[in-house]
Amino acid sequence: MNALLHWLDDLSGPVVYAVIVALVFAEDALFFGFVLPGETAAIVGGVLARRGVVDLVWLTVAVVVAAVVGDGVGYEMGRRLGPRLLGSRPLRRKAERVERSRDFVRRRGPAAVFLGRFVALFRSFVPALAGASGMPYRRFLLYNALGGVIWGVGNVLLGYVAGAAYQRAESLVGRTVALVAAVVAVVAFVVWRVRRYRRDHA
16 A cells, blocks of 8 residues: 555646556456555545645545446446356456355345445455346446445545545545444345335235
8 A cells, every 4th residue: 555655646636547547447357456456546646635645535436436337347247157157267266256256146146246345355256246246237237336336435445534644544444434334234234124014015
């Protein structure tokens, strides 16, 4: 993270946008997350926004769009290539992660798309597995967009607020964003139970 921050700090604003967007996009579209997590790039972007290198609002929009579109590309790759993609040499080296992600999608369905966005272990593989499993795209897009917005805004703002203390921000990101995700999940579950109760007693 240190090296990435110092490198980007010496570049012009447009190049910083391009690099951060590319890293966030590649995490899910190209299974790049096990090399450099997209959340690291988003946090570094927030730190640079605090320093005035880039604009906070435009950076946040760019990170959210890159996250959602990257997941969408991963979904399409999984839908079109399926087993051939999962059996490719780079992913065979990550067989344990792929299998755990596949089990996660099987057990949680669309919720795995939302929750997987906040877990580095699953974030790179869940979109492709959702596509390979035949999940309807509209359902995937809904949960993907919800997760992408919360994840993108949360990471960029965390980096911005932390400012110079970006190393501390990286250690806090998992707990902070996971807490937000948990609250959203609980609210969604309560709404679903209330609607089901009303339907059953109608």
